[in-house]
Amino acid sequence: MLGDGQRDARIPVRGRLRRGDRAGVGTVRSTRTGEHRRRLRNQHPRARGAHRRAHRFFRAARVRSHQAGWAASTEPRHVAGPGRIWVPRRDRLPRGAAPYDRLVSNPEISIRVRICFFNRSYWPDVAATGQLLTELAEDLVASHGCEVSVVAGRPLTGSTGAGGGMPWWRLVGRETHNGVRILRANGTRLRPRRFAGRALNYVSYFLSAAVASLAVKKPDIVVSLTDPPIVGLLALWTARRTGAKFVFLCEDIFPEVAVLLEDFHNDAVNRTLDRVNRYLLAHADAVVALGERMQRRLVEEKGADPRTISIVHNWADCEAIAPASKDNAFARAHGLAGQFVVMHSGNIGLSQNLDVVLDAAGRLRDRPNLVFAFVGDGARRQALETSAASRGLDNVRFFPYQPKDRLDDSFATADVFIVSLKPGIEGYIVPSKVYGILAAGRPFIAAVDPSCEAAAIAREHRCGVLATPGDADALAARVLALYENRAETDAMGRRAREAAWQFDRRRAVKAYHDLFVSLPGVARVNSPVSREARV
Known part of the structure; x- marks a missing residue:
């Protein structure tokens, strides 16, 4: 057996191997090359520059003829030490920084989160729940860089645009408003003065929203409100199907709110709504209550885990609504x-x-x-x-x-x-x-x-x-x-x-954003405002 650098005189030596025979790791290509080539394996050491550099082995310095009389350096050509450490550009000191320059930390890094809301009422609906959800969704896009979609229903205000003029045969419409992607689930728009009209609006929206949920891009978080009270089941199913976190935003607590109906009382329906509400609270990754009294009711009466509940009050836009004169x-x-x-x-x-x-x-x-x-x-x-x-x-x-x-x-x-x-x-x-x-x-x-x-x-x-x-x-x-x-x-x-x-509106939206990014596994895509260190 011959080692590297040894040669059998009976075997002719080739001046060089073909390019394909030298893979850079000391092996000969594995095609059928003949017996004489297999016997050359250990007589022709391959170039292993990457191996030598990794293990800190270096060739001796070459001295050219005109350099022979130069004085030798007092320092060795290569000094043993740790390998090079790569530092991200935003964490490096800027060029030209003096020893006593004051360093300013990077600006706040916002987290881009994909959020999908489920609620029948949304822009241009004028109901309070729809207006608040519209402001929340649009501010999450504009101020916090989130990707937001909403599975909404047709507006009940009789608008011919923004979903109001959808043909009856189209189950789902698609539109974008102020950066928010809207999946408009078709359904009836009967006046909600009678239970039959409200129930038909709820059921038709729920069925169309089930189809619309299949078009939801993979979100990080799925948020369900309570319009209608059973829409949380669809939102929870979407969250589990896509691997997202599920947040239950309790605008109202059922079936206690349903008891207010003057034209319909059914114990079986109320028991079903109670089971649905408890199920959603038990399986939610986070629950939002609108106040301290609502939080106590969820814990004491519905069995919710107090560790999952966060209180975020509703809001008003203090810049859009301000004190004004009565003479208007x-x-x-x-x-x-x-x-x-x-x-x-x-x-x-x-x-x-x-x-x-x-x-x-x-x-x-x-x-x-x-x-x-x-x-x-x-x-x-x-x-x-x-x-x-x-x-x-x-x-x-x-x-x-x-x-x-x-x-x-x-x-x-x-x-x-x-x-x-x-x-x-x-x-x-x-x-x-x-x-x-x-x-x-x-x-x-x-x-x-x-x-x-x-x-x-x-x-x-x-x-x-x-x-x-x-x-x-x-x-x-x-x-x-x-x-x-x-x-x-x-x-x-x-x-x-x-x-x-x-x-204020901005304070409430920030509270929602902080809640969303605090959920485990959500903060996965960083979107820094600036990646350059500042001095």
């Missing part, structure tokens, strides 16, 4: 500029107990320049209008939903707002209208249970007064006290504006 276009157009206006703004539905407001208006009908205004729409509006007309309440006015660009004027027209709920449902529902009231710098009367979020805000910030829910006399007394003491009314309005910044 909306007030002048409707003859309200010189009136003391007590306003309910938002959903005119089953949970607000607005019949009590009509009763209070009847008790104050003889007060000059005192008007009760209802701005919005919902299942109870027609019945309330009929009741006010039959009772001859000339001090009660009804107005439709106002577009967002005129919301400032609508809010500024009010002197005081009413936030009311039926007794016993606080925490199952959190009235989101209170945050817009704070941003507008107006006081409010909280005709709710003392443990409700609205009551807690009124007490803590001294920006409102409380009234016993369902008590028309107490409500009328609170309205009359504010009507007769305009200075205190204005002072409470100023304190309301100061409190509004705690519930």
Whole structure:
């Protein structure tokens, strides 16, 4: 056996091997090359530069003839030491940095997360849940660099665009609005004044959304709201199918909210909704409650794990809604500029107990320049209008939903707002209208249970007064006290504006983003604003 560098004189030596015979790792190509070539294997050592460099073996330095008389260097040509360490460019010191330069850390790195929301109401729907979800989705895209998609339903506002004009045979429409990809699930758009209409809207949306979910690109997080209450099952299935995290955002707690329905009561349906709600809470990677009272109800009554629950309040855009003068276009157009206006703004539905407001208006009908205004729409509006007309309440006015660009004027027209709920449902529902009231710098009367979020805000910030829910006399007394003491009314309005910044839109969206990126396995794609170190 001959080793490297040894040669058998009986075997002729080739000057060089063909290029394919030298693979750089000391082997001869494995094709059938003949016996004489196999015997040359150990007589022709291959070049192993990469091997020598890896193990710190170097050839001796060559000295050319004109360098023979040069003085030898006092340092060795190669100094043993650790290998080279690669440092990312953003972590290197900039060129020309002096020893005492102050180093500034890199700017904050945002995490790009793929998020998919499931909720029937979305832009251009004017319901409060749809408007809040629209702001959340668009801000996650614009301010935090997320990729957001929404599996939404057709708007119930009769819009011919933005999904309103979809043909009946198309199950799913696709559109993009302000960077958010919308999968518009087709369905019926019946008026939600009767249970049959609401149920058919829910079921048709759910079936079309199941088809739309198959087109969802692989997300990091799937978020379900509660419109309709069974949509969470579809969102959870999508999350498990795609390997995403599932977040359950509890806008309402069922079946307690379903008990409010005046035209339908079914124990079997309520038990089913209760099981669905408990199942979603048990299998969610994170749960969002809208307040402390809702959190307690989820833990104490639904068996939710308190470690998975985060509290993120609803919000108002304090830059879009700001205190303004009563003398505005909306007030002048409707003859309200010189009136003391007590306003309910938002959903005119089953949970607000607005019949009590009509009763209070009847008790104050003889007060000059005192008007009760209802701005919005919902299942109870027609019945309330009929009741006010039959009772001859000339001090009660009804107005439709106002577009967002005129919301400032609508809010500024009010002197005081009413936030009311039926007794016993606080925490199952959190009235989101209170945050817009704070941003507008107006006081409010909280005709709710003392443990409700609205009551807690009124007490803590001294920006409102409380009234016993369902008590028309107490409500009328609170309205009359504010009507007769305009200075205190204005002072409470100023304190309301100061409190509004705690519930600002940007602060709430950041809380959602921080929650999403804190989930295990989500922060996988970094999108730094700048990769260069700064001095």
